[in-house]
Amino acid sequence: MFLKIKPNDTLFFRSGRPFSMGAETWADFIFPPNPSTIYGAIRTFLILQRGSLSKFLSEKMETYEDIGTKKQKGTLRIYGPFLYDEISGSILFPAPADLVKIKREGKEKFVKLSFQEKPKIFFSDFSLDGCLIFKEREKKVEEPEGFIEEISLKEYLEGKKTEFSLVKEVFKEELKIGIKRERETKTSEEAHIYRVPMLRFKKFKKEMSFLVELDGVKDFPEKGIFQLGAEGRTVNFKVIKEDLLEELRNVNFELKDGIFKVYLATPAIFEKGWLPSWINEKNLKGEFKGLKLKLVTVVLKKHKLIGGWNLADNRPKPMYKAVPEGSVYYFKVLNGVDEEEIKKVFHFKNISDEFSSEKFKDLSEMDKFLPKEGFGLALIGGVA
Numbered sequence: 259m260f261l262k263i264k265p266n267d268t269l270f271f272r273s274g275r276p277f278s279m280g281a282e283t284w285a286d287f288i289f290p291p292n293p294s295t296i297y298g299a300i301r302t303f304l305i306l307q308r309g310s311l312s313k314f315l316s317e318k319m320e321t322y323e324d325i326g327t328k329k330q331k332g333t334l335r336i337y338g339p340f341l342y343d344e345i346s347g348s349i350l351f352p353a354p355a356d357l358v359k360i361k362r363e364g365k366e367k368f369v370k371l372s373f374q375e376k377p378k379i380f381f382s383d384f385s386l387d388g389c390l391i392f393k394e395r396e397k398k399v400e401e402p403e404g405f406i407e408e409i410s411l412k413e414y415l416e417g418k419k420t421e422f423s424l425v426k427e428v429f430k431e432e433l434k435i436g437i438k439r440e441r442e443t444k445t446s447e448e449a450h451i452y453r454v455p456m457l458r459f460k461k462f463k464k465e466m467s468f469l470v471e472l473d474g475v476k477d478f479p480e481k482g483i484f485q486l487g488a489e490g491r492t493v494n495f496k497v498i499k500e501d502l503l504e505e506l507r508n509v510n511f512e513l514k515d516g517i518f519k520v521y522l523a524t525p526a527i528f529e530k531g532w533l534p535s536w537i538n539e540k541n542l543k544g545e546f547k548g549l550k551l552k553l554v555t556v557v558l559k560k561h562k563l564i565g566g567w568n569l570a571d572n573r574p575k576p577m578y579k580a581v582p583e584g585s586v587y588y589f590k591v592l593n594g595v596d597e598e599e600i601k602k603v604f605h606f607k608n609i610s611d612e613f614s615s616e617k618f619k620d621l622s623e624m625d626k627f628l629p630k631e632g633f634g635l636a637l638i639g640g641v642a
Contacts, residue, residue, distance in 0.1 A: 263468040268456035293632025303484035333474035342469035350405035352584035358399035388555035415639030511640030525580040526634030550593035610634035
């Protein structure tokens with residue numbers, strides 16, 4: 259089941275950067291929103307639909323399996339969010355980090371880097387066995403920015419193409435100016451002016467929505483409205499029962515020399531920072547759900563800071579460094595599994611760490627960002 263989420267007006271999604279009126283005047287934003295923002299909005303909507311927030315927090319509300327309790331999340335699980343162009347029916351994903359932007363004949367092109375084993379003349383403290391190279395000389399390259407359409411992403415994962423187009427500038431900023439007011443007198447406080455960049459889908463993208471896949475939820479309404487993001491802004495939602503990602507689920511790729519790639523469609527949070535907890539830091543080998551693998555190279559975008567609010571205890575959550583969406587990991591299979599077995603373990607699975615180690619034993623579940631909240635959605639591809 260999919261949820262199409264359409265903004266009624268502008269939206270604001272705060273970044274993890276601290277913002278205090280009086281100390282700062284500009285609030286940073288992120289786009290697309292973090293999966294936990296969508297997860298929290300949907301969970302809150304279900305709580306309000308079946309009772310009230312006050313009853314839920316006082317544990318006087320009937321317990322529902324999908325919502326969970328004040329201190330324990332339920333069976334609700336999401337995959338996404340993605341961007342959805344309703345006119346074309348195309349779903350947009352963050353640009354893969356192993357593409358580079360070049361200018362060719364006056365136009366921007368996005369070219370996939372080539373994987374190879376690290377040559378002996380490679381002098382660096384880069385410890386992984388493989389590297390990515392750009393074969394064209396005398397061309398300036400830049401990091402990719404924008405979104406890749408679903409059909410192009412499938413071609414990228416299957417290794418059918420090396421050059422792609424990206425969709426850029428899907429939203430515009432609308433500046434909101436505000437000032438803090440005294441609670442009692444309602445007068446403005448000195449030196450507490452602030453600016454907030456509100457986001458709106460551009461006019462030519464007015465049929466753009468967010469899309470998220472839901473699992474583990476019962477009796478979800480066919481349509482409705484809920485709040486999303488900061489500033490109390492609202493969105494309409496509509497349930498779509500057809501599988502909009504069927505084509506991508508059926509990706510076919512070749513396991514060339516035992517190597518495949520994991521593309522992250524949403525940010526991932528790992529206990530070891532950029533490295534999943536199941537990988538040994540010294541030899542970069544590990545076992546994940548029966549697959550014995552070695553990490554051979556990785557392309558990371560700049561880390562994201564992800565925080566949130568602990569509703570149970572009414573306080574901020576700890577801040578985490580997340581591996582951003584679009585980052586790509588390359589693995590080599592060590593135990594002879596085939597493409598289908600790899601797909602069963604990784605493809606369209608949320609692979610963020612569960613945060614079960616001793617290091618995090620003092621954190622409540624409500625302080626953790628769990629895979630069920632949409633973090634670390636993996637898609638699998640080949641290395642051409």
